[in-house]
Amino acid sequence: MKKFYVIGLILFIIGSIFASISFSATILIISRVIQGIAGAMLNVAGFAMITEDLRSHERGKAIGIAVASAYVGLTLAPVLGGILTHNLGWQSIFYIVIPIIIITAIVIFFKIKEEWVIGKNDPFDYLGSIIYSFGILLFMYGFTILNELTGVLLAVIGLGLLIGFGIWELKHKFPVFHVEAFKNIEFTSSTIASLISYLATFVVTYILNYHFQYIENMNPQTSGIILIVAPALMGIVAPFSGTLSDKINPEKLSAIGMALVAVSIFILIFLNKDTPLFIIILSMVIQGIGYGLFLSPNTNTIMNSAPKEYPSLASATISTVRVVGQTMSLGILTVVFAVVMGSVSIIPKYYPLLIQSSQIVCIISTILCLIAIVFSIIGSKIKIKT
Numbered sequence: 001m002k003k004f005y006v007i008g009l010i011l012f013i014i015g016s017i018f019a020s021i022s023f024s025a026t027i028l029i030i031s032r033v034i035q036g037i038a039g040a041m042l043n044v045a046g047f048a049m050i051t052e053d054l055r056s057h058e059r060g061k062a063i064g065i066a067v068a069s070a071y072v073g074l075t076l077a078p079v080l081g082g083i084l085t086h087n088l089g090w091q092s093i094f095y096i097v098i099p100i101i102i103i104t105a106i107v108i109f110f111k112i113k114e115e116w117v118i119g120k121n122d123p124f125d126y127l128g129s130i131i132y133s134f135g136i137l138l139f140m141y142g143f144t145i146l147n148e149l150t151g152v153l154l155a156v157i158g159l160g161l162l163i164g165f166g167i168w169e170l171k172h173k174f175p176v177f178h179v180e181a182f183k184n185i186e187f188t189s190s191t192i193a194s195l196i197s198y199l200a201t202f203v204v205t206y207i208l209n210y211h212f213q214y215i216e217n218m219n220p221q222t223s224g225i226i227l228i229v230a231p232a233l234m235g236i237v238a239p240f241s242g243t244l245s246d247k248i249n250p251e252k253l254s255a256i257g258m259a260l261v262a263v264s265i266f267i268l269i270f271l272n273k274d275t276p277l278f279i280i281i282l283s284m285v286i287q288g289i290g291y292g293l294f295l296s297p298n299t300n301t302i303m304n305s306a307p308k309e310y311p312s313l314a315s316a317t318i319s320t321v322r323v324v325g326q327t328m329s330l331g332i333l334t335v336v337f338a339v340v341m342g343s344v345s346i347i348p349k350y351y352p353l354l355i356q357s358s359q360i361v362c363i364i365s366t367i368l369c370l371i372a373i374v375f376s377i378i379g380s381k382i383k384i385k386t
Contacts, residue, residue: 001045001052001116002108008041009105013098020094043319051303051314052116063303064242064296071235071292082224125176128168132177135161140324143331147338178313185378186251187305191317193254193375194298198325200368201261201291203333205230207268207358208280214346214354215273229281230288237292242300250297255376257297260290262369268362272355298376336361 015034022028050062084092139158145151169175182188205227212223245253264287267279299318306314340357344350 001049002112005045008038009101011038013101016094016097020091044316047315061243063299064239067296068235068238071231122174128176131165135165140327143328147335181307184305189375189378190298190301193372195321195325196368196372198322199329200365202326202329229284233288234292237289238296241293242296245297245300250301251376253297254294255373257290257293258369258373260286265362265365269359
C-alpha cells in the first residue's frame with residue numbers, strides 16, 4: 001500500500017508538470033486524466049493504510065483528522081487558486097502543487113516504516129475492471145446530460161454494465177471488487193448514506209455561487225471567501241466527530257449530522273433576491289457543522305464494517321461513492337436548469353428562472369438528506385440487534 005501510494009504521488013507530479021506546460025486543451029485534459037488516476041491511487045491507499053496501522057477503537061480519530069485535512073484543503077484551495085490565477089496565471093496552480101507533493105512523498109518514504117501487502121499472489125481481474133470502467137464512465141457521463149435522450153441511453157447502458165459487473169464479480173474467484181461485502185447491512189447502509197450525502201450536498205456550493213454572483217452581484221473573490229464558511233467548519237468539526245465515533249455509536253452521529261444538513265438545505269429552499277445574507281451564512285454554518293458530524297463517523301463505519309482482510313475495498317468504496325455522488329449531484333443541477341431555464345443565458349431577465357431552478361434543486365436535496373438519515377439509522381439498528 002505504501003509503494004502504491006508513492007507511485008500515485010509520482011504520477012500526480014508528472015500530471016502536474018505536463019498540465020503546467022500544456023500548450024493545448026488536449027494536453028491539459030490528458031494531464032488531468034493522469035492526475036485523476038493518481039488521485040484514485042492515493043484515495044484507495046490512504047484510508048487503507050490508516051485502517052491497517054491502527055486498531056478499530058483508534059481509527060475514528062485518525063479518519064477524522066484525515067477528513068479534516070481534506071476539508072482544510074478544500075477551504076484554502078479556492079482562495080489560493082483565485083489569488084494565484086489572478087496574479088500569476090492558471091499554470092501557477094500546478095507549479096505550487098509539485099513541491100507540496102514532493103514533500104508528501106519524502107514524509108511517506110522516511111516516516112512510514114511499515115509496508116502492507118494484501119492479495120499479493122492473487123491474479124488480477126482484467127475483464128471485471130474493463131466492464132466496471134466502461135459502466136461507470138457511461139453511467140456518470142449519461143447522468144450529466146440526462147435531459148437529453150442520449151444521456152438517458154448512456155446512463156441505462158452504463159447501469160446495465162454495472163449490474164453485469166456485479167454478477168461477474170460474484171462468480172469470480174479473485175474479483176477486483178468484493179461485491180459480497182454488500183451482504184453486510186451496516187456496510188451497505190452506510191455506503192448508500194454516503195453516496196446520497198454527496199448527491200444532496202455537492203450541488204449547494206454551485207447554487208450559492210450562482211446566487212452570490214448573479215442575484216447579489218458579488219465578484220468571484222467575495223463569493224469565494226463567503227463560500228469558505230461551510231468547508232472550514234467541516235474541517236474543524238470532523239476530527240472531534242471522528243474521535244467521538246470511537247466512543248459512541250457512529251451511525252447515530254451520522255444521522256444527527258445529516259439531520260442538521262437537511263435543516264440547512266431546507267432553509268435554502270426559500271432562497272430569493274430578498275433573502276438576507278446572514279440567513280444564507282447561517283445555513284452554511286449549520287451545513288458545515290452537520291456534514292462535519294456526518295462524514296467522519298460514516299467513514300469510520302464503512303472502514304470498520306468492511307471485510308477485515310480487504311481494507312482497500314472500503315477505501316475504494318469511499319472514493320467511488322464520493323466521485324459518483326458529486327457527479328450525479330451536478331447532473332441533477334444540469335437537468336433541472338435545462339428543464340426550467342432551457343438554454344438561455346443567465347441575464348437579469350431570467351434571474352427568476354435561476355431562483356426557481358435553485359429552489360427546486362434544494363427541495364430535491366432536502367429529500368435526499370432525509371433518505372440519508374434513514375440509511376444511517378438502519379445501520380444503527382442493525383448494530384443494536386447484533
